[in-house]
Amino acid sequence: MKIFHRRSFLKGLAAFPGAAICGIAGAGNANANIAAPETVEAPALPWGYNELNPEYLRKLGHLGYYGFECAGGSFWAIITALKETIGYPYTLIPLPAREEVLHHLKNKNSGKHLQVMMQFGVGGVANYGSLCGAPNGASSAINIALPMAGVKEMVPRLMRYYETTPFPSDKSNEYGIKNGFYPPKYKSSKSLPQSASHSVLCHVSVGSWCENAGYASGSKERSERCARLTGDITAMAGTLLNAHMKGELHTVSPMKVSQETAGCRTCHSKGKEYETGQFTRGMMECGSCHDDRRPHLGENKLKTVYGADIGTWSGAAAIGTATGIGAHAVSRRFGKGEPDNEE
Ligand code: HEC
Ligand code: HEC
Structure with missing residues (x-):
């Protein structure tokens, strides 16, 4: 990768009318004390590391x-x-x-x-x-x-x-x-x-x-x-x-989300099944914001997931578990290289 090379940039501008050069030089005034290096080549990332204390x-x-x-x-x-x-x-x-x-x-x-x-x-x-x-x-x-x-x-x-x-x-x-x-x-x-x-x-x-x-x-x-x-x-x-x-x-450091978050993520993870809840993404602790929706604490508006009347979020989690995508499975999957790949 080439680091920005100011001198050749300015040289390139030589063909422009003087006013344009002044305009650009003026905009860069805050950097007037930075000397332009001849060439600086930075290697491509990553740069590696060694053991740290x-x-x-x-x-x-x-x-x-x-x-x-x-x-x-x-x-x-x-x-x-x-x-x-x-x-x-x-x-x-x-x-x-x-x-x-x-x-x-x-x-x-x-x-x-x-x-x-x-x-x-x-x-x-x-x-x-x-x-x-x-x-x-x-x-x-x-x-x-x-x-x-x-x-x-x-x-x-x-x-x-x-x-x-x-x-x-x-x-x-x-x-x-x-x-x-x-x-x-x-x-x-x-x-x-x-x-x-x-x-x-x-x-x-x-x-x-x-x-x-x-x-x-x-x-x-x-x-x-x-x-x-x-x-x-x-x-x-x-x-x-x-x-x-x-x-x-x-x-x-085994990667484990909380049991509650794992429960929500049985349905709400990144994926292609819109109907089952895959219109969100992320691994943050759901309860820190959706606190009135924690299992047993609040009613939800989910009446028709998989055609069932589930009533509460714990009911939703139970349905998620029954369909074989339980919280336990999700929190365990995190330990094995994040196969659900949260891009
Ligand atoms: C069994 C699957 C399933 C589980 C488990 C589940 N959801 Fe959902 N959720 C859905 C579906 C499907 C919708 C969209 C349909 C609807 O809103 O009725 C939805 C909608 C939502 C909505 C938006 C609709 C609204 O009522 O505001 C929020 C917020 C939400 N879920 C949060 C959560 C949280 C937080 C958890 C975990 C505590 C959770 N869900 C667990 C399937 C699930
Ligand atoms: C930092 C706060 C925060 C956290 C943490 C959070 N949410 Fe949300 N979530 C929101 C807000 C704000 C909205 C948009 C407003 C709304 O729909 O209620 C939202 C919306 C949603 C919706 C409705 C669809 C949408 O995108 O509007 C679902 C479903 C949902 N969240 C699920 C989850 C799940 C599952 C988790 C945990 C993995 C989670 N949220 C974590 C704040 C949060």
């Missing part, structure tokens, strides 16, 4: 949050670890070094603004509250290291870990109170309350943690919680990469 990644991810917030933080941490151990081609990614980030923090940001790729993922994509930045940034790094088949195996496992784990982890809380993290001064040195969000959304994750912990979303404690969470997700990404390298991903 999850505890080092936990600390780097936490530091990354201080430098670049959640998504930039996990991305920066994983790529930094790969750059430190592999070097080229990871050296091609613009990435402030660890010392530079620390210097930046010690000197109250030294008047300069550091920026990395994936930083837009902050707060669920530019503070929009959708996908949490920590798994977003980490997945982007995984996407550079692994072939797509590996990415599709690994990322859902990371997301599932996110949904089910009470954050911040014990390990992160321990580093927090025992001065085990890198930043010169922490936003909070307390052992912070832990909660599992059962959702990959920033909005839900932050909201449920705040409600549980009693801290406001703009508090230093919430911010420190997200820094520790970023460390935890980064560490897990390293654990999964290590397992993948040894061909042990499926044993180290």
Whole structure:
């Protein structure tokens, strides 16, 4: 792949009237200090990886949050670890070094603004509250290291870990109170309350943690919680990469959706049978949003699936099971290479 080559681009423009060149150069003014290289060739993806130390990644991810917030933080941490151990081609990614980030923090940001790729993922994509930045940034790094088949195996496992784990982890809380993290001064040195969000959304994750912990979303404690969470997700990404390298991903992290989600997915998975419910896709925990529709908790409007009057969602799940596509079968199928291929 060829990285954008500014000089030849400008040379190509020489045939254009002067006004057009000025127009384009003007639009690029913010980048006026970027020197055009002679040629830069970046090899095609994936770039590969080697064994990484999850505890080092936990600390780097936490530091990354201080430098670049959640998504930039996990991305920066994983790529930094790969750059430190592999070097080229990871050296091609613009990435402030660890010392530079620390210097930046010690000197109250030294008047300069550091920026990395994936930083837009902050707060669920530019503070929009959708996908949490920590798994977003980490997945982007995984996407550079692994072939797509590996990415599709690994990322859902990371997301599932996110949904089910009470954050911040014990390990992160321990580093927090025992001065085990890198930043010169922490936003909070307390052992912070832990909660599992059962959702990959920033909005839900932050909201449920705040409600549980009693801290406001703009508090230093919430911010420190997200820094520790970023460390935890980064560490897990390293654990999964290590397992993948040894061909042990499926044993180290069996992919299992919750029993409830598996029940819904007997009918609502990606497929061609519209009538049976295959007009949706996804593996998120269904109950985190469709909570009034959990089995036994609510009436549904499904009266005619397979010609039967089913009345409740548990009735729907029972019919799914009776037709041989039960929840158990679905949650087990996840462990065997995701044959239903959620493209
Ligand atoms: C036995 C198959 C089956 C199972 C199991 C099932 N559904 Fe459905 N669902 C359907 C079909 C078919 C439709 C569309 C027909 C209809 O709406 O009556 C539907 C419709 C829906 C709708 C849209 C219609 C509405 O009423 O708003 C939602 C939302 C939904 N299902 C959620 C769920 C959730 C959540 C679960 C798990 C707790 C679940 N379903 C389990 C078959 C199923
Ligand atoms: C982050 C929240 C969220 C999660 C998690 C979620 N849904 Fe939905 N779902 C929605 C919204 C919002 C709609 C659209 C509004 C509606 O139809 O009620 C929807 C619609 C649906 C529909 C109706 C058809 C459609 O596309 O409009 C079905 C069926 C459905 N969801 C099933 C599921 C299943 C099964 C899961 C778990 C695998 C799930 N949902 C997880 C929010 C969610």
